[in-house]
Amino acid sequence: xxxxxxxxxxxxxxxxxxxxxxxxxxxxLVGTLILISRLxxxxxxQHHQYALLSRNNQLKITPIPPTRGLIYDRFGEVLATNVPxxxxxxxxxxxxxxxxxxxxxKTLITITPAQEQAFYKQLRYTRNRExxxxxxxxxxxxxxxxxxxxxxxxxxxxxxHPIRHYPFHALFAHVLGYIGPLNxxxxxxxxxxxxxxxRHIGKTGLEKFYETTLHGDxxxxxxxxxxxxxxxxxxxxxxxxxxxxLILGIDLALQSAAFKAMNHLKGAVVALDPQTGDILAMVSTxxxxxxxxxxxxxxxxxxxxxxxxxxxxxxxxxxxxxPPASTVKPLVGLQGLATKQINSQTTLYDPGWFQLNEEGxxxxxxxxSGHGHVNLEKALAQxxxxxxxxxxxxxxxxxxxxxxxxxxxxxxxxxxxPRESSGLIPTEAWKQQTKKEYWYPxxxxxxxxxxxxxxxxxxxxxxxxxxxxxxxxxxxxxxxxATASPDNGDFxxxxxxxxxxxxxxxxxQWAAVIEGMRKTVxxxxxxxKMGQGLKYSVAAKTGTAQVFNLKTDQKYEADKLKAHLxxxxxxxxxxxxxxxxxxxAILVENKYETSAADVARRIxxxxxxxxxxxx
Amino acid sequence: MxxxxxxxxxxxxxxxxxxxxxxxxxxxxxxxxxxxxxxxYSAKQxxxxxxxxxxxxxxxxxxxxxVAQIPPPLLRPFAPWIYGFGVTLLACVLLxxxxxxxxxxxxxxxxxxxxxxEILKIAVPLFLAHYLSARELPPKSxxxxxxxxxxxxxxxxxxxxxxxxxxxxxxxxxxxTLFFAGISYRFLxxxxxxxxxxxxxxxxxxxxxxxxxxLTLLNPEADPLGTGYHIIxxxxxxxxxGLFGRGWLQGTQSQLDFLxxxxxxxxxxxxxxxxxxIGVLLxxxxxxxLLGRGFWISIQAADSFSRLLAGSITSALxxxxxxxxxxxxxxxxxxxxxxxxMSYGGSSMVTLMTSFGILMSIAxxxxxxxx
Numbered sequence: 006x007x008x009x010x011x012x013x014x015x016x017x018x019x020x021x022x023x024x025x026x027x028x029x030x031x032x033x034l035v036g037t038l039i040l041i042s043r044l045x046x047x048x049x050x051q052h053h054q055y056a057l058l059s060r061n062n063q064l065k066i067t068p069i070p071p072t073r074g075l076i077y078d079r080f081g082e083v084l085a086t087n088v089p090x091x092x093x094x095x096x097x098x099x100x101x102x103x104x105x106x107x108x109x110x111k112t113l114i115t116i117t118p119a120q121e122q123a124f125y126k127q128l129r130y131t132r133n134r135e136x137x138x139x140x141x142x143x144x145x146x147x148x149x150x151x152x153x154x155x156x157x158x159x160x161x162x163x164x165x166h167p168i169r170h171y172p173f174h175a176l177f178a179h180v181l182g183y184i185g186p187l188n189x190x191x192x193x194x195x196x197x198x199x200x201x202x203x204r205h206i207g208k209t210g211l212e213k214f215y216e217t218t219l220h221g222d223x224x225x226x227x228x229x230x231x232x233x234x235x236x237x238x239x240x241x242x243x244x245x246x247x248x249x250x251l252i253l254g255i256d257l258a259l260q261s262a263a264f265k266a267m268n269h270l271k272g273a274v275v276a277l278d279p280q281t282g283d284i285l286a287m288v289s290t291x292x293x294x295x296x297x298x299x300x301x302x303x304x305x306x307x308x309x310x311x312x313x314x315x316x317x318x319x320x321x322x323x324x325x326x327x328p329p330a331s332t333v334k335p336l337v338g339l340q341g342l343a344t345k346q347i348n349s350q351t352t353l354y355d356p357g358w359f360q361l362n363e364e365g366x367x368x369x370x371x372x373x374s375g376h377g378h379v380n381l382e383k384a385l386a387q388x389x390x391x392x393x394x395x396x397x398x399x400x401x402x403x404x405x406x407x408x409x410x411x412x413x414x415x416x417x418x419x420x421x422x423p424r425e426s427s428g429l430i431p432t433e434a435w436k437q438q439t440k441k442e443y444w445y446p447x448x449x450x451x452x453x454x455x456x457x458x459x460x461x462x463x464x465x466x467x468x469x470x471x472x473x474x475x476x477x478x479x480x481x482x483x484x485x486x487a488t489a490s491p492d493n494g495d496f497x498x499x500x501x502x503x504x505x506x507x508x509x510x511x512x513x514q515w516a517a518v519i520e521g522m523r524k525t526v527x528x529x530x531x532x533x534k535m536g537q538g539l540k541y542s543v544a545a546k547t548g549t550a551q552v553f554n555l556k557t558d559q560k561y562e563a564d565k566l567k568a569h570l571x572x573x574x575x576x577x578x579x580x581x582x583x584x585x586x587x588x589x590a591i592l593v594e595n596k597y598e599t600s601a602a603d604v605a606r607r608i609x610x611x612x613x614x615x616x617x618x619x620x
Numbered sequence: 621m622x623x624x625x626x627x628x629x630x631x632x633x634x635x636x637x638x639x640x641x642x643x644x645x646x647x648x649x650x651x652x653x654x655x656x657x658x659x660x661y662s663a664k665q666x667x668x669x670x671x672x673x674x675x676x677x678x679x680x681x682x683x684x685x686x687v688a689q690i691p692p693p694l695l696r697p698f699a700p701w702i703y704g705f706g707v708t709l710l711a712c713v714l715l716x717x718x719x720x721x722x723x724x725x726x727x728x729x730x731x732x733x734x735x736x737x738e739i740l741k742i743a744v745p746l747f748l749a750h751y752l753s754a755r756e757l758p759p760k761s762x763x764x765x766x767x768x769x770x771x772x773x774x775x776x777x778x779x780x781x782x783x784x785x786x787x788x789x790x791x792x793x794x795x796x797t798l799f800f801a802g803i804s805y806r807f808l809x810x811x812x813x814x815x816x817x818x819x820x821x822x823x824x825x826x827x828x829x830x831x832x833x834x835l836t837l838l839n840p841e842a843d844p845l846g847t848g849y850h851i852i853x854x855x856x857x858x859x860x861x862g863l864f865g866r867g868w869l870q871g872t873q874s875q876l877d878f879l880x881x882x883x884x885x886x887x888x889x890x891x892x893x894x895x896x897x898i899g900v901l902l903x904x905x906x907x908x909x910l911l912g913r914g915f916w917i918s919i920q921a922a923d924s925f926s927r928l929l930a931g932s933i934t935s936a937l938x939x940x941x942x943x944x945x946x947x948x949x950x951x952x953x954x955x956x957x958x959x960x961x962m963s964y965g966g967s968s969m970v971t972l973m974t975s976f977g978i979l980m981s982i983a984x985x986x987x988x989x990x991x
Contacts, residue, residue, distance in 0.1 A: 019927070040942065047892075048861055051859050055858070058859075232877035
């Protein structure tokens with residue numbers, strides 16, 4: 006240092022330094038001015054915009070989903086309700102390591118691989134600050150166990166949600182349908198705004214058809230939150246509008262009786278009030294428990310239901326397509342009377358078969374020995390095929406198609422239910438188009454006894470029964486008879502469907518056919534067993550729908566056939582005859598011992614012993 | 621030792637001078653500390669935190685007073701040793717440092733965990749002031765080149781940690797010392813040119829997170845929940861403060877947790893939100909007074925070494941302030957530089973108060989006669 010100091014000039018150095026400090030001061034002042042201008046820009050010029058952003062930051066609008074409407078039977082029994090259920094949920098952005106958290110949770114609460122999978126799937130569709138369910142339907146023990154360890158799991162919460170509950174389980178599965186978790190496809194069909202916060206939607210049945218009525222309208226909560234979404238205070242609430250309740254025309258007791266009567270049978274029961282079109286009972290068996298679907302069913306259980314040979318998920322009332330068989334004979338008879346091809350006394354000899362001409366093929370009656378001399382009444386009571394073969398031939402295929410259409414076959418009834426099947430009335434044009442075949446005279450004969458290509462649903466046959474009961478007047482069948490506001494319980498009856506009428510038949514023509522139907526349940530009739538000891542009058546028509554065609558000389562022996570090849574058994578009718586209160590259609594698939602008529606007897610006996618229906 | 625001490629006299633006898641303290645510096649530091657604690661409380665509403673910070677202030681003040689007692693000529697011979705020690709520690713950190721938040725910056729000495737990079741913030745100007753003032757001023761080209769190497773070595777080691785922000789701070793502090801030493805403007809512009817043309821190369825060597833920060837600076841809205849979140853939220857906080865601010869403890873950005881890192885690097889945004897432009901300008905004014913006093917002390921300093929050291933330390937303080945506020949207002953990338961005397965944290969406070977101690981020592985140890 007001392008050596009160098011001789012070279013140094015302190016005065017010059019200090020002058021040099023001073024000039025540099027001045028420059029540095031200048032730089033600092035410029036830098037400070039840059040900062041200040043930046044701050045003035047934010048705090049003065051852009052202040053309003055940032056103030057607004059700051060306000061938006063803290064204010065959030067969260068949707069409050071509405072309570073879903075309940076469903077009642079006609080006497081006020083609850084068929085679908087909401088019960089609280091507790092689920093374990095994760096607020097995603099609060100969790101550092103999702104996999105680790107799940108592993109730790111599993112030490113307390115069972116989480117199956119399928120549930121874990123479902124969780125991850127939903128996680129992908131969920132925004133950061135919303136919660137994702139990990140486990141649904143926690144047991145009380147699980148809730149207690151988690152609560153003790155809650156401090157270990159920030160961001161994991163037990164949340165109470167109302168879930169749909171069907172207290173009668175399988176009994177109303179094919180009426181109510183079920184709700185299930187809302188998915189993207191569902192969302193594209195609804196007003197997304199109204200479904201903010203909603204997690205479930207009607208998937209089938211009335212839950213689907215009346216989705217809009219049941220769902221209600223979303224409410225909002227204006228809340229001030231911190232950066233983590235914690236509620237600091239609630240600033241205002243727009244309450245949700247709960248969904249309306251539905252009141253069905255169905256009578257729980259009758260439905261139960263029908264269900265019991267169908268015990269172990271496959272098939273369908275529809276009971277209508279012919280005077281209103283209200284459906285009193287609607288059963289399709291076998292069935293399933295819709296409660297399994299409300300929280301999302303697992304794949305294995307769903308596959309099992311889907312692929313079960315008995316098809317429990319299949320709604321036979323609405324979508325089951327069967328040949329109407331002999332249940333259409335009253336209609337053919339009516340048309341015969343109206344066109345004067347026959348009168349009530351016209352007699353025909355039945356040797357056990359019908360031939361179009363001398364050398365022609367023999368169309369066999371179901372009774373090999375034949376019915377002998379038959380008039381319309383006897384033909385109906387004994388369901389004589391030969392009689393109706395002959396009448397069908399006289400009327401012709403298009404006249405048959407017309408009368409069937411008038412009675413609602415081959416078209417949807419217009420019931421308040423989703424995805425109704427329309428059935429089929431074959432015509433020449435239809436056969437040309439789909440089968441690329443000509444219409445043979447034999448097709449007309451088959452059509453006359455409701456076989457061949459004809460297909461109809463049990464609901465359609467019930468409607469036929471109702472039309473016969475009312476002698477021509479009818480209403481589209483309906484399940485829901487009223488909606489009720491959940492707030493004040495005010496009922497709004499759903500608009501009654503307009504009465505429709507078939508006018509071309511005269512009262513005596515109706516009477517003649519109905520007399521034949523009355524005799525069906527009397528000794529000698531096809532439903533004589535069912536008619537023994539009846540305390541009320543019944544007009545009915547039975548039917549046997551073939552599942553496969555016997556060869557000409559083959560004999561039908563039910564006990565020698567495989568179960569699924571046995572004939573289906575129909576019952577169609579109404580009671581009492583003079584002032585009908587109930588119209589019925591019953592189909593028993595692959596009938597063995599219990600026929601549709603047997604089922605009908607049990608249902609009617611219940612109906613007429615129930616004081617509700619017999620004041 | 622005593623003898624050396626007695627070479628110096630106090631310019632004005634009094635309580636402050638007796639303890640080698642500078643009243644102006646002390647007043648400003650005290651004001652900043654108070655404001656710092658006030659804002660810190662608002663940021664976290666946690667008295668414990670404020671108490672810890674006050675305790676640190678107290679201890680750091682004692683350290684400052686201690687440093688102020690060391691006359692610059694006594695400090696000077698230690699400059700190369702401190703520098704060497706710091707560089708060695710940096711090398712150690714690279715080899716055995718704790719990994720915190722993905723970067724090795726901390727050295728764990730059992731009870732004490734600290735960032736050796738902090739030492740270099742003082743060691744580099746100290747050593748350069750020593751090195752340059754021992755030679756002809758303005759420095760010759762060869763001297764300048766060697767000095768640049770002395771700057772580059774620690775800057776490179778810190779950048780390797782990786783802590784690019786601190787590396788740039790250390791580098792620029794050394795550069796400022798060179799500037800005060802009188803390096804020619806031609807050289808200066810040459811260096812700037814080299815520096816600017818090195819930017820693409822720097823980009824190539826940057827870590828992904830560092831690149832992300834630079835990209836975020838250019839367009840914070842591109843990733844509003846990720847890296848852009850800090851800048852967006854801090855802009856909202858500052859902007860919503862307006863002219864008068866929303867009042868102490870009233871800022872929703874700060875109180876409702878929207879503002880991240882608000883007790884440390886982003887504490888300026890809390891101040892901006894709650895005290896508005898007025899509060900921010902008063903803070904800047906206090907800083908400017910502090911800086912002005914620092915330069916005044918440097919001009920009055922006894923020799924070139926003290927002069928260069930005081931000037932560099934003062935300028936470094938401005939660099940920290942500018943980088944921090946620039947970062948919080950979205951002018952510069954988020955590099956993690958605390959706001960002097962305001963941000964919560966110990967490491968940087970120790971460095972700062974040591975600097976102030978050195979400034980006070982320079983201010984109060986003057987030779988009676990020049991030369």
